[in-house]
Amino acid sequence: MTKIAFFNIRPGEKESLQDKMGEIEADFFETPINSKNLPEKKDYEIISILGLSKIDEDVLKALPNLKLITTRSTGFDQIDLEASEKSGVLVSNVPTYGEETVAEYTIALLLALSRKIPQAINKVKQEKTFHSQGLTGFDLIGKTLGVIGTGHIGTHVIKIAKGFGMKIAAFDAYPNQNLAQDLGFEYTSLENLLNNSDVITLHVPLLPSTNHLINLDNINLIKKGTVIVNTSRGEVLQTEALIKALEEGILSGAALDVIENEKALRVSKKQEFFPQLNKLLEMDNVLISPHNAYNTEEAKEKIQQTTIDNIKSFLNGNPINLVKPK
Ligand code: NAD
Numbered sequence: 001m002t003k004i005a006f007f008n009i010r011p012g013e014k015e016s017l018q019d020k021m022g023e024i025e026a027d028f029f030e031t032p033i034n035s036k037n038l039p040e041k042k043d044y045e046i047i048s049i050l051g052l053s054k055i056d057e058d059v060l061k062a063l064p065n066l067k068l069i070t071t072r073s074t075g076f077d078q079i080d081l082e083a084s085e086k087s088g089v090l091v092s093n094v095p096t097y098g099e100e101t102v103a104e105y106t107i108a109l110l111l112a113l114s115r116k117i118p119q120a121i122n123k124v125k126q127e128k129t130f131h132s133q134g135l136t137g138f139d140l141i142g143k144t145l146g147v148i149g150t151g152h153i154g155t156h157v158i159k160i161a162k163g164f165g166m167k168i169a170a171f172d173a174y175p176n177q178n179l180a181q182d183l184g185f186e187y188t189s190l191e192n193l194l195n196n197s198d199v200i201t202l203h204v205p206l207l208p209s210t211n212h213l214i215n216l217d218n219i220n221l222i223k224k225g226t227v228i229v230n231t232s233r234g235e236v237l238q239t240e241a242l243i244k245a246l247e248e249g250i251l252s253g254a255a256l257d258v259i260e261n262e263k264a265l266r267v268s269k270k271q272e273f274f275p276q277l278n279k280l281l282e283m284d285n286v287l288i289s290p291h292n293a294y295n296t297e298e299a300k301e302k303i304q305q306t307t308i309d310n311i312k313s314f315l316n317g318n319p320i321n322l323v324k325p326k
Contacts, residue, residue, distance in 0.1 A: 002315060003043045004025070004212035006048045006312065007039075007053050008032045009028045013304070016304060017304055020308045021308055024311070027039075027041070032049070032050065032052040032054070033059065034055075035056060035058035044066060045066060045067045047063070047066065047069055048071070051078050052076060053078055054183070055069055055080060055083075056083060058177065060071045067314075070310040071093050074093060074098065074232060076323050091322065092321040092322050094154045095321055097294070097299050098294045100156065101294055102156075103159075105293035107157065109255035115135075120132070123135070139268060142166070143167070143199060144166065144168070144197050145157075145166045146200040147185075148172075148202050149214070150172045150180075150187075151205075152233070157201055160247060168183075170185055171187065176188040194214075194223075197223065200226060200229070201230075202231070202232040204236060205233070206233035212236070212265060214236065214238060214241060214242075218243060219238075220250065224250055225251075230254070234256070234258040234262050239260045243279055246280075246286065252285060253286065255288075256289070257290075
């Protein structure tokens with residue numbers, strides 16, 4: 001029987017995964033897997049992981065029988081794809097569970113920023129006052145939304161933003177002109193997008209080419225007063241550049257579902273090793289949520305089902321949803 005292990009299992013997940021697996025047996029661990037945290041048994045052929053795990057050459061060497069890594073996420077930056085390919089290990093992901101889910105959350109964060117929703121709720125709940133002083137926001141209609149990355153999530157964000165009457169400026173390393181024609185938007189350069197957007201939203205995967213895509217060198221191109229939303233990966237937006245832009249009023253607000261080094265933060269549950277985070281937490285115009293954009297019942301169900309489909313298709317000799325190094 002093929003040896004299978006699931007890592008980073010969340011409370012309640014084991015039962016529903018086992019249910020979907022039927023006869024297929026597996027081991028379940030709450031902990032992530034990485035070079036310093038290896039399982040006792042080293043003969044697993046299939047492992048299923050989440051973002052907190054890290055698969056590098058050391059892990060691949062430690063598990064010599066490994067044939068498939070399937071991540072229960074869209075992002076796969078926690079897996080060294082080249083090293084996996086060299087070791088003959090296939091990698092699969094959940095490519096499309098959450099375009100609507102993450103796009104809805106992106107727009108929710110944008111509305112929270114533009115209409116100061118958290119501050120408005122706090123005023124009534126915590127301050128016990130019922131007036132709207134200090135809560136003036138801005139309309140989305142007619143504003144330009146700069147969408148960086150027009151893949152699954154970016155596309156859905158564009159569709160929703162169009163419903164709000166926003167104009168779209170898009171940037172992608174691989175522009176999809178058919179999509180642009182169908183949805184009625186135009187691609188532009190990153191520089192132009194930063195220059196002309198009232199709102200910027202990030203939807204690229206974390207790759208060497210997108211690490212610090214927004215950085216100290218280009219943050220000054222952003223139009224004064226723009227707000228930024230990041231539901232992609234923290235490392236896409238250089239924290240130092242973000243803080244500088246907020247301090248200098250280049251950005252008038254930021255909503256972040258992801259932050260740089262968040263993995264370390266989640267493992268240690270301590271914030272003191274990351275003083276930049278404390279700086280951001282002190283700013284009233286910065287909203288931070290704990291990597292929560294994917295988190296709906298529907299998305300979780302789809303993530304689990306696709307993962308089981310990935311495993312079953314591999315066992316049947318016809319693996320699906322494979323991710324290759326670019
Ligand atoms: P996708 O692969 O469908 O789209 C990514 C787009 O980015 C593609 O169009 C691609 O051409 C473009 N791209 C790649 N490299 C680029 C570069 N260097 N410059 C400009 N564009 C580039 O991915 P998706 O499903 O839309 O998801 C995007 C990312 O969102 C994921 O990789 C993941 O990191 C993140 N995500 C976050 C959450 C969350 O809970 N916060 C949930 C799901 C996904």
